[in-house]
Amino acid sequence: MEVKIGVQHAPREITLESGQSAEDVERAVAEALGGKSTVLTLVDDHGRKVLVPSERLAYVEIGEPTARKVGFGTL
Template identity: 50%
Template sequence: MEVKIGVQNANRELTIDTTLDADEVQDAVSKAIADGTVLALADAKGRRIVVPAEKLAYVDITTSVAGQVGFRS
C-alpha cells in the first residue's frame, strides 16, 4: 500500500510503500496526533520514516493497483 505524507513547510511529500493495511496506517496517524508524538512507518525494505505529528499536513493512503497492459475490449 502506498502512503503519501505531506509535511508542513516542506516542498515535497514523503512516499512510502508499506505492508500495513489502510486501517493500521490510519490508527498509527490518529494515535500519533492524539498523543502528540511522532508518526513512524516502515516500508517492505526496512526503511523507516519518522515525522513529528504536529508537522503533518496530510496523509494520503492509496491501495496499489496494478496497471493493465494491452488493449481492453
C-alpha cells in the same frame, strides 16, 4: 499499500509502499494526531522506518498501489 505524507514547510510529499494494513496506518496517524505519540512511525516494504513529527503533519493519504503497465501495447 501506498501511503503519501504531506509535511508542513516541505516542498515535496513523502511517498512509500508499506506492508502495513490500511487500519494499522490509520491507527498510527490517529495516535500521532491525538497526542498519544509525538512521532508518526511507518515501515516501508524494504524495512526502512519513516519518522515524521506529529506537529508537522499536513495530511496522510492512504491508498492501494497502482499497477504499473509494462510493454508496448496500444492505448
